[in-house]
Each structure stands twice: as C-alpha cells, then as structure tokens.
Amino acid sequence: MTWDAYNRRKETLRDLLAIADRRRDLTLTELLDTVDEDRKAFADETELLFDLQMSWFQRLSGQLDRLVTESTESPEMMAATAWVNTAAEMPGARALLDAHIHETALAKAFAKEQAFLAAAAGVPMSHPDLTGHGRRIMNSARESVVATATAA
Structure with a gap:
C-alpha cells in the first residue's frame, strides 16, 4: 500500500467512524456507500x-493505559471499565463489530482482544482459558452498556 493510499484509507476510516456513530442502523455495505x-x-x-477492529483495539488499549494510572479499581473492573468507556467513545464501531461478532475472518482478532482483556485483568497469559475469561469480561461490559442504555 502506498503512503497516499494509506492516508486516504485512514481518512476514509475516520469519516466512516463518524458516520457510524451518528447512524448506527447502517450495515457495512450501506456505510461504505455513504462515501461513494x-x-x-x-x-x-x-x-x-479489520480496520474498525484495529481502531477499536487501539482505543481500548489507550483507555486501559489511562485507567491503570488513574484508577483504584480491581484489574478485572478496570478491564471492563475500559471496554465500557471505549464503547461510549466509539458506539458506531462497536455496533458494527457486534453485528459481525461471529465473522470467521475476525475470529483471531476478537480472540486477541479477549486475551488482552484477560491479561489486563491479571489472568496469566499461560492460563488455559485466557480467551474465555476475556470473553466473560467483554460480555459483562457489554451487558453494562446495554443496561445503561436501557435505563436512559
């Protein structure tokens, strides 16, 4: 990918994320069609x-870094809070990723996110159910987001 193509792609992704935040009802195809x-x-x-997930993961990682230095919560609570905060900052990306949670092509990326959350919560990287623990943190955080949205 050329430098110009990379920059155009990043700019297009920023535009698409802004549109997705405003219009969470759009499918991926409809979203892409908004930037003809x-x-x-x-x-x-x-x-x-893949780019949405990478953008999400980078923001999640930044959230967790901030919480590690600022929070007094338990490591598991920090991981869940970072996920919830990121979902609040990127609702369109989260909605699209959730709509494609079972996408085979993204299974490895989602597994890495789950392992990251579990490791951030203090689960050893060698733990046999590392991704399962991360998935439970993610599901708990997702339920918290849904409960907050329902209460509002």
Missing part, C-alpha cells in the same frame, strides 16, 4: 471490519 468516491479505499467489507 472513497469506497475504493477498502476492497470489501471484511477489510473495513
């Missing part, structure tokens, strides 16, 4: 999903 000329920045919906 820039649609070619992504070969297909899976490529866009």
